[in-house]
Amino acid sequence: MIYVSSFKLSPFIDRNPNAYPDRVFKHMAGEVLLFERITVFYGNNGSGKSSLLNIIANKLGIKGNERMASYGENKYAERFMEYCSFELGEDEREHKLAGLPDKSLYLKSEDILYEIKKIQQQAVLREGLLFEQAKQGANRAELAQYEGSFELYKKLDIVSYAQEKYSNGETSMQLFEDHLLPGSFYLLDEPETSLSPANQIKLAEQMNELARYFDCQFIIATHSPFMLGTLHAKIYNLDAKPLRTxxxxxxxNVRFFQQFFQKHQQLFE
Structure with missing residues (x-):
């Protein structure tokens, strides 16, 4: 399923050389990105792939988006997003979709690291569990009662045991298992964080299956050669000027790995 078919970047770029995010996307001004079931934004550090994901998440109003930084009173980021536009996909009857699935999510590498850290630190974990109760509507009295309850201590024990049993990478894989559900739209920023090459490939294969058989759409920012080589994806190279697939x-980044192993090939023979 294609939930978002295209995204047009702002054609207006401010002349101020320090304006963000204008200065990052000046070579892409007015470009229209056409999305497949899986689309990848590739680029080295500073290429703007994470910023682009966040702009899309903000424009679409997807859970997990972060407010774009602004400088001075001109609010460059807000203006940039205002000039951006998108097109939703079509259903099986070729009718334009009215909106995105409710479970749509923007998941960043720092979100995964925070979840791991939350599990590792009892105090942070406790606050996180209390916060989850508050999000579900618990009032102060109910939160106070929950804080001293057997239910909370049992939950803390279960999660702590899981952390002792599983590595950061295994915890990351479990978090993806919990978050990536059929029939939804996902923006993922460097999902390979904390994952071994084998688990990066495993995660990419799961995404391929979710996209092909379970009506998911992914837009992913990555420079992992293992993810890039496994995903059945359309790849935009944000390092290229002009932008191209x-x-x-x-x-x-893939060729760098190839050259490195070629240089040391005799060690493997």
């Missing part, structure tokens, strides 16, 4: 084996 590419095959995974053409990308600089």
């Amino acid at each position: 590419a095959q995974w084996y053409e990308l600089d």
Whole structure:
């Protein structure tokens, strides 16, 4: 399922060289990104792939978006997003979709790291569990009662045991199992964080299945050669000027790995 078919970047770029995010996307001004079931934004550090995901998340109003930074009174980021636009996809009857699935989510690498850290630190974990209760509508009296309850201590024990049993990478995989559900739209920023190459490939294969068989759509920012080489994706190379699509084996980061192992090939023979 294609929930979002395209996204047009702002054609207006401020002349101020320090304006953010204008200065990051000046070589992409007015570009229209066409999305597949899985679309990847590739680029090295500073290429704007994370900023682009956040702009899309803000424009679409997806849970997990972060407010764009602004400087001075001109509010460059808000203006940039105002000039951006998008098109939703169509259903099986070729009718334009009215909106995105309710479970749509923007999940960042720091979100995963925070969840791992929350599990590792009892105090932070306790606050997180109390916060979850508050989000579900618990008032102060109910929160106070929950804080001293057997239910909370049991939950703390269960999660703490899980952390002792599983590594950061295994915890990350479990978090993806919990968050990635059929029939939804996901923006993922560097999902390979904390994952071994084998688990990166496993996660990419799961995304392929979710996209092909379970009506999910993914837009992913990554420079992992293992993710890039496994995902059945359309890849935008944000390092290219002008912006263009590419095959995974053409990308600089992938070729860097290839050259590194070629240099040491004799050690493997």
